[in-house]
Structure formats: structure tokens, C-alpha cells
Amino acid sequence: MIIKQKRWAQAPILIGWREWCALPNLGIPAIKAKIDTGARTSAIHAFDIVRTKRHGKDCVKFGLHPLQANDKVSIECSAILLDMRDVMSSNGHIEHRYVINTLLQIGPYEWDIELTLSNRDPLRYRLLLGREALKGRVLIDPAHSLRTRKISRTEQQRLY
Numbered sequence: 001m002i003i004k005q006k007r008w009a010q011a012p013i014l015i016g017w018r019e020w021c022a023l024p025n026l027g028i029p030a031i032k033a034k035i036d037t038g039a040r041t042s043a044i045h046a047f048d049i050v051r052t053k054r055h056g057k058d059c060v061k062f063g064l065h066p067l068q069a070n071d072k073v074s075i076e077c078s079a080i081l082l083d084m085r086d087v088m089s090s091n092g093h094i095e096h097r098y099v100i101n102t103l104l105q106i107g108p109y110e111w112d113i114e115l116t117l118s119n120r121d122p123l124r125y126r127l128l129l130g131r132e133a134l135k136g137r138v139l140i141d142p143a144h145s146l147r148t149r150k151i152s153r154t155e156q157q158r159l160y
Contacts, residue, residue: 006109007129009141012136012137012138012139013106013107013109013137013138013139013148014138014139014140014141014147015035015106015138015139015140015141015147015148016047016140016141016142016144016145016146016148017034017035017140017141017142017144017145018033018034018035018125018145018146019032019033019035019106019107019129019145019146019148019149020032020033020106020146020148020149020150020151021033021105021106021127021129022104022105023044023102023103023104023105023127024103024105025079025102025103026064026075026077026079026102027075027077027092028064028066028075028077029159029160030066030089030151030156030159031044031066031067031126031127032067032068032125032126032127033125033126033127033128033129034124034125034127034128034129035134035138035140036128036129036130036131037130037131037134037140038090039090039128039130039131040130040131040132041085041087041099041116041130041132042113042114042115042116042127042128042130042132042133043087043097043115043116043117043120043127043128043131044064044115044116044117044120044127044128045064045065045118045119045120045121045123045126045127046062046064046077046098046117046118046119047062047063047064047065047119047121048061048062048063049062049117050062051060051081051098052078054078054080057080057081058080058081059078059079059080059081060071060078060079060081060098060100060117061076061077061078061090062076062077062078062117063075063076063077064076064077064095064114064126065121065128066126066127066160067156067160068124068125068126071079071121073160079100079101079102080100080101081098081099081100082099082100082101082114083098083099084096084097084098084099085099085116086096087116089160090156095118097116097117097118098116098117099114099115099116099117100114101113101114101115102115102116102134104129104133106138106148106149107148107149109137110149111137113129113133114117114132114133117135136149
């Protein structure tokens with residue numbers, strides 16, 4: 001299945017090396033992402049991944065801990081399965097991953113991205129945004145963090 005990206009008609013937005021994002025189609029109001037131009041694909045922390053069928057379409061259901069260092073908050077997500085791909089991690093290990101398409105929001109901006117599902121428990125950030133999700137849309141200022149939105153612990157508790 002080929003998904004055509006909408007042409008970005010705006011000037012690139014300025015973001016930091018990490019940003020608070022939302023994934024509304026997955027029911028995620030806030031998740032901190034690490035911006036990683038060294039990674040081609042984007043990845044989200046997922047566990048208990050189950051391949052299913054819904055209305056005749058291949059889907060995946062999975063659990064997600066959206067907050068760093070917090071496994072008490074858990075969201076059950078479901079999405080149409082876009083693809084399965086072999087992805088090489090930063091340590092050279094190749095992993096066969098499910099791929100989904102979902103809406104990403106950074107500040108007031110939103111666009112569709114592809115995400116691979118991977119257990120990112122040992123890693124600090126639950127969402128990694130790679131260059132395919134960002135190209136033509138953002139400029140990254142590595143000297144800054146959380147340029148578009150800051151979320152306090154109190155707000156995180158309110159959201160979840």
C-alpha cells in the first residue's frame with residue numbers, strides 16, 4: 001500500500017533536539033520524542049503486539065507506555081498495518097518490525113508519518129523521530145530542547 005504524503009505548504013518549523021508530540025489517532029495526547037536525523041525511520045515503544053483483522057484489513061494492537069520512566073501509565077493502541085520491514089538498530093541488530101501510519105502533532109502543526117513498532121523499554125525516549133518523518137518540514141536547533149511545547153509533571157498526570 002502506498003500512502004501519498006500531502007505537500008507541505010509552509011516554511012519549515014524550528015524544533016529542538018527533543019520535543020513533546022501528540023499522536024491523536026493512537027489516543028496519545030503527549031509523548032516526548034527524541035529527534036534523530038541519524039535514523040531513517042521513526043519508532044515508537046510498543047509491547048504485547050498482536051496482529052489482527054478489522055473489517056477485512058490487517059491491523060496491529062499494542063500496548064504503549066507514553067511517559068518516560070513510567071510503566072504504570074499504559075495505553076492500548078490499534079492501527080492498520082501498513083507494512084513489515086527489517087530495520088537495523090544503532091547497535092547493528094536487524095529487527096523485523098510492524099509499520100503503521102499515524103498523525104503526528106508538534107505544536108500547532110500536524111502531518112502523517114510512518115512508525116515502526118519496537119520495544120524501546122531500555123531506551124530513554126518512547127518515540128524516536130527519524131529523518132523521513134521530518135524532511136522538508138522542520139529545521140532542528142540542537143542547542144535547544146522543547147521549543148514548541150513544555151509539559152509539566154502536573155499536566156502529564158492530568159493528561160493521563
